[in-house]
Amino acid sequence: MSKCTIIGAGIAGLMAAHTLQGQGWSVVVLDKGRGVGGRMATRRIDDGVFDHGAQFFTVRDPRIQKWVDSWLAEGIAVEWTRGFTNASGETQNDGHPRYRGAEGMTSIAKHLAKGLDIWLDQKVTKISAQNSLWEIQTEKVTFTSDMLIMTPPVPQSLALLDIGQVMLPAEARAALDEIEYHRCIAVMVLLHEPSGIPSPGGIQINDEPISWIGDNFQKGISGAYGATIHAAPIFSQTHWETDTIEVAHLLVEASEKWISADVKKFEVHRWRYSHPIQLHNESCLFVDSPAPLVFAGDAFAGPRVEGAALSGLSAAEKLLKSVK
Numbered sequence: 660m661s662k663c664t665i666i667g668a669g670i671a672g673l674m675a676a677h678t679l680q681g682q683g684w685s686v687v688v689l690d691k692g693r694g695v696g697g698r699m700a701t702r703r704i705d706d707g708v709f710d711h712g713a714q715f716f717t718v719r720d721p722r723i724q725k726w727v728d729s730w731l732a733e734g735i736a737v738e739w740t741r742g743f744t745n746a747s748g749e750t751q752n753d754g755h756p757r758y759r760g761a762e763g764m765t766s767i768a769k770h771l772a773k774g775l776d777i778w779l780d781q782k783v784t785k786i787s788a789q790n791s792l793w794e795i796q797t798e799k800v801t802f803t804s805d806m807l808i809m810t811p812p813v814p815q816s817l818a819l820l821d822i823g824q825v826m827l828p829a830e831a832r833a834a835l836d837e838i839e840y841h842r843c844i845a846v847m848v849l850l851h852e853p854s855g856i857p858s859p860g861g862i863q864i865n866d867e868p869i870s871w872i873g874d875n876f877q878k879g880i881s882g883a884y885g886a887t888i889h890a891a892p893i894f895s896q897t898h899w900e901t902d903t904i905e906v907a908h909l910l911v912e913a914s915e916k917w918i919s920a921d922v923k924k925f926e927v928h929r930w931r932y933s934h935p936i937q938l939h940n941e942s943c944l945f946v947d948s949p950a951p952l953v954f955a956g957d958a959f960a961g962p963r964v965e966g967a968a969l970s971g972l973s974a975a976e977k978l979l980k981s982v983k
């Protein structure tokens with residue numbers, strides 16, 4: 660039985676784990692977080708529920724549509740809308756479904772996690788190769804396995820391999836070194852009244868200083884009024900070190916036109932690796948030396964949930980083929 664360790668219980672790692680386990684492999688998934696989902700993240704503030712990473716997902720590829728159809732049938736995912744409001748206040752319906760998790764984006768990850776051997780709160784600190792086996796060291800335990808899939812943002816994966824002095828083939832290393840990410844500062848605001856955001860509850864501004872504002876109440880995941888504000892890349896970069904209260908104040912002020920409600924409470928989350936700026940030209944990257952290793956995630960098959968899911972599937976398929 661082939662043994663594979665997967666780092667990351669985001670959508671890429673979970674899709675890879677399902678595929679390999681479905682083929683009879685022994686799979687262990689490690690994540691540093693306290694929950695699964697990675698950037699598909701949902702958080703509570705009092706009685707408010709907030710998606711603060713990915714807000715929705717779309718599907719174009721029939722391989723992922725199959726999974727989404729089953730999530731819809733089981734009530735794990737729900738169609739949110741077929742179009743959001745733009746910065747001019749116009750809401751457009753382009754006929755293309757935008758989905759959400761039934762109770763927030765983590766619903767999908769929690770569903771996928773069932774039946775998998777997932778170790779949470781396991782921050783990997785070093786990866787090394789010994790006699791063609793991977794040795795994966797966390798703050799608490801050391802795991803060994805024949806194969807490894809790495810789904811953290813690429814610079815984080817490379818740092819772990821560097822600590823363990825793993826030499827990758829030069830061409831692969833050069834391509835991975837190119838991959839960089841935007842940052843995103845997210846502010847979650849619990850509100851006293853409904854926001855002024857028009858139905859269906861999402862504004863794609865795609866400008867500075869704000870890229871997106873989502874109304875978690877209208878979205879249908881929160882019983883309390885609340886909004887998620889995503890800062891755009893330049894604002895996020897410029898204010899990365901800015902004090903939490905000040906950064907929240909600046910973003911709430913910039914969203915006033917849309918939110919127009921008193922803030923009861925807020926929390927800030929800083930996504931150091933939000934969206935990849937450059938993509939690798941393959942849906943995952945396989946290297947067979949010093950032992951089989953696949954890099955996967957949204958930097959490979961597309962900078963969104965669907966791309967990460969596809970990359971996870973590709974990573975599993977690559978490993979399955981490599982042992983045939």
Ligand SMILES: Cc1cc2nc3c(=O)[nH]c(=O)nc-3n(C[C@H](O)[C@H](O)[C@H](O)COP(=O)(O)OP(=O)(O)OC[C@H]3O[C@@H](n4cnc5c(N)ncnc54)[C@H](O)[C@@H]3O)c2cc1C
Pocket residue numbers: 666667668669670671672689690691692695696697698699711712713714715716717781782783784810811812815819843845889930932933934955956957958961962963964965967
């Ligand atoms: C603010 C924001 C808004 C977004 N909006 C959308 C959207 O609306 N629609 C959309 O489709 N996409 C959106 N995205 C992108 C989408 O969330 C990602 O493309 C997708 O979730 C990436 O999945 P992944 O599995 O590749 O990576 P991740 O979800 O990042 O998973 C990687 C996992 O690796 C773990 N990890 C990292 N380092 C270690 C370590 N040392 N040890 C153990 N575990 C580790 C992390 O904890 C994480 O769980 C958004 C992202 C952000 C941040």
